[in-house]
Amino acid sequence: MQRQSLIIDCDPGVDDAVGLLLAFASPELDLLAVTTVAGNVSLERTTRNARILRQIAGREDVPVFAGAERPLRRDPADAGDFHGAEGLGGLETFEPDAPAAPEVAAHAIVEAVMSRPAGSVALAVMGPMTNLALALRAEPALAERLGPVVIMGGARSEGGNITASAEYNIWADPDAAAQVFASDCRITVLGLDATHQVRATADRIAAIQALPGFCARTAAALLRFSQDVERRIVGWDWAPLHDPCTIAWLLKPELFRAVPCRIEVETESDLTRGHTAVELRVDAASARHHWVAEADAQGVFDLIAERLERLP
Ligand code: RIB
Ligand code: CA
Numbered sequence: 001m002q003r004q005s006l007i008i009d010c011d012p013g014v015d016d017a018v019g020l021l022l023a024f025a026s027p028e029l030d031l032l033a034v035t036t037v038a039g040n041v042s043l044e045r046t047t048r049n050a051r052i053l054r055q056i057a058g059r060e061d062v063p064v065f066a067g068a069e070r071p072l073r074r075d076p077a078d079a080g081d082f083h084g085a086e087g088l089g090g091l092e093t094f095e096p097d098a099p100a101a102p103e104v105a106a107h108a109i110v111e112a113v114m115s116r117p118a119g120s121v122a123l124a125v126m127g128p129m130t131n132l133a134l135a136l137r138a139e140p141a142l143a144e145r146l147g148p149v150v151i152m153g154g155a156r157s158e159g160g161n162i163t164a165s166a167e168y169n170i171w172a173d174p175d176a177a178a179q180v181f182a183s184d185c186r187i188t189v190l191g192l193d194a195t196h197q198v199r200a201t202a203d204r205i206a207a208i209q210a211l212p213g214f215c216a217r218t219a220a221a222l223l224r225f226s227q228d229v230e231r232r233i234v235g236w237d238w239a240p241l242h243d244p245c246t247i248a249w250l251l252k253p254e255l256f257r258a259v260p261c262r263i264e265v266e267t268e269s270d271l272t273r274g275h276t277a278v279e280l281r282v283d284a285a286s287a288r289h290h291w292v293a294e295a296d297a298q299g300v301f302d303l304i305a306e307r308l309e310r311l312p
């Protein structure tokens with residue numbers, strides 16, 4: 001098996017948590033690091049939550065590095081309504097055994113990528129892009145050296161989920177997102193247009209709940225929490241599966257259809273900050289960005305179930 005070296009940058013967060021469990025259960029992925037950022041909840045909580053998840057998955061071999069505790073310029077704004085005050089829905093949190101590594105996330109990303117062959121390290125970003133933006137500032141050669149970058153963020157035909165015009169990850173740090181999309185990184189973007197197709201319905205959650213193991217039951221509880229929140233706040237009887245789609249894309253890209261594009265981000269207007277302008281009229285051969293337009297929802301959930309069954 002050809003293993004893919006991978007760094008996961010995240011703000012767990014209920015859906016980040018399911019994405020981490022999927023990654024921890026997938027032997028195709030050589031997980032070099034999990035880096036954390038403030039977003040859904042504070043940096044202290046996102047870092048603790050990443051450590052909790054690696055402990056319950058039995059993956060304390062994967063180092064966790066804490067990163068930015070606030071956006072590049074904008075004021076911090078969490079999403080506690082959708083993730084619970086502690087960031088893991090209704091799960092009981094605890095102080096994990098193993099600490100985070102001492103290095104700062106941005107430096108850990110630079111070191112991991114620059115010390116390995118060009119193009120060999122992939123990066124999955126599941127939260128505000130502050131850490132990647134800081135890493136690019138620290139090492140300008142990073143963009144060229146990075147392998148595939150897959151990002152959950154943005155919206156085109158779906159409109160926004162934190163404002164009428166913006167999706168949360170881009171809205172939370174629009175300056176970081178603008179910097180990343182203006183860099184030479186080669187990026188596949190799973191925005192709301194894709195993740196709103198991948199719906200955690202009652203049947204799909206029940207199928208995960210029926211799996212053996214604490215991790216599967218934990219994932220089901222996290223998804224049920226999201227379903228309840230979406231029902232209460234948005235009126236849907238399902239929860240969009242956002243962040244795990246980045247890992248599913250790395251594992252089975254055939255479950256998705258992406259189109260070449262150019263993405264730019266609005267950073268100045270309070271009305272439209274974080275809006276992603278996804279321009280599809282580009283030259284396919286030279287496009288650095290690809291926008292995921294379609295997702296095989298059942299294929300994603302079948303993959304998640306098959307992997308979660310492997311966890312303790
Ligand atoms: O808009 C969805 C994104 O915002 C997900 O990454 C979720 O975890 C929140 O951070
Ligand atoms: Ca997230």
